[in-house]
Amino acid sequence: NAGVTQTPKFRVLKTGQSMTLLCAQDMNHEYMYWYRQDPGMGLRLIHYSVGEGTTAKGEVPDGYNVSRLKKQNFLLGLESAAPSQTSVYFCASRLLAEETQYFGPGTRLLVL
Amino acid sequence: AQSVTQLGSHVSVSEGALVLLRCNYSSSVPPYLFWYVQYPNQGLQLLLKYTSAATLVKGINGFEAEFKKSETSFHLTKPSAHMSDAAEYFCAVTDLNTGNQFYFGTGTSLTVIP
Numbered sequence: 001n002a003g004v005t006q007t008p009k010f011r012v013l014k015t016g017q018s019m020t021l022l023c024a025q026d027m028n029h030e031y032m033y034w035y036r037q038d039p040g041m042g043l044r045l046i047h048y049s050v051g052e053g054t055t056a057k058g059e060v061p062d063g064y065n066v067s068r069l070k071k072q073n074f075l076l077g078l079e080s081a082a083p084s085q086t087s088v089y090f091c092a093s094r095l096l097a098e099e100t101q102y103f104g105p106g107t108r109l110l111v112l
Numbered sequence: 113a114q115s116v117t118q119l120g121s122h123v124s125v126s127e128g129a130l131v132l133l134r135c136n137y138s139s140s141v142p143p144y145l146f147w148y149v150q151y152p153n154q155g156l157q158l159l160l161k162y163t164s165a166a167t168l169v170k171g172i173n174g175f176e177a178e179f180k181k182s183e184t185s186f187h188l189t190k191p192s193a194h195m196s197d198a199a200e201y202f203c204a205v206t207d208l209n210t211g212n213q214f215y216f217g218t219g220t221s222l223t224v225i226p
Contacts, residue, residue: 004155031212040121042202043156043216050212058213090155099144099163099206101214103155 002026004104006091012110013081021076021107023091030096032074033058034066036087037106043090049074081111114139116205118217126225131175131190133220135203138184145186146204146214147177156202162186173197198224 007022023032030051035043045058047066055066063085065077074093078085088108092101119134137143144163148156160171167179173196177188186203203217 033214035216040218042218043204045213045215048212056212092156099146099161100158101156103148103157105155106153 004091004093004102006089006104006107008107009105010108010110012112013078014112015082017081018077018079019081019109020078021089021091021109023074023076023093023104025072025091025093025102027093027095027102028071029093029102030071031094032068033092033101034064034074034076035090035092036060037090038087046076046089081109083111085109086111114143114205114207114215116203116215116217118201118203118220120220121218122221122223124223124225125193127195128192131188131193131197131222133188133201133203133222135177135186135188135217136184137186137203137205139205139207141207143205143207145177145179146206147171147175147186147188148202148204148216150200150202150219152199159188159201193222193224195224195226198222 004025033048034046044060049055049068052071067075091104094101115138117136146161147159150156160169162179170176175190206214
């Protein structure tokens with residue numbers, strides 16, 4: 001049981017490049033979340049999903065897109081990376097009937 | 113709208129001293145409240161949670177928190193700090209209306225002085 005895993009662990013992008021971050025969970029959780037963590041700002045919700053094929057915007061969705069084609073995977077895409085998207089990205093998941101979120105180890109993204 | 117305020121972005125305590133990390137919330141409906149801990153270069157791990165049962169909640173590693181509705185607070189305490197408690201601590205809130213979204217505080221970095 002790996003829990004929540006994130007790929008890649010670290011990435012450097014140039015401004016304008018695109019990339020996809022992958023989150024996978026093996027706990028059969030219905031909900032999945034993408035957060036970004038910036039110094040002094042805590043965690044802010046980017047997008048979330050309440051089930052396969054459904055996604056919704058969070059607090060800071062601009063510049064990001066997501067997809068949940070399979071229940072166990074939640075993808076976060078950056079179509080045209082900007083330096084303001086330099087951050088640590090965390091994925092989390094939880095069961096429908098349980099409030100506790102389980103977090104992945106994070107992806108550090110540097111946009112030059 | 114919900115929000116969480118953590119007073120003190122940095123807290124230092126001596127080993128063996130009381131740990132007190134403050135969290136105040138804003139919610140128009142009964143909240144669910146959480147404390148998470150983050151060790152360097154790791155994800156967040158749940159310490160404890162309040163979900164409308166007992167107001168005094170005990171968590172892992174000797175931490176506990178008390179829900180005080182009149183003060184809209186959910187402060188985290190530990191009687192005796194250990195070196196291994198040095199980490200970043202986050203308070204978070206959700207509620208039954210917007211149960212799909214969680215709102216995190218800005219975090220408190222705890223330093224334990226030997």
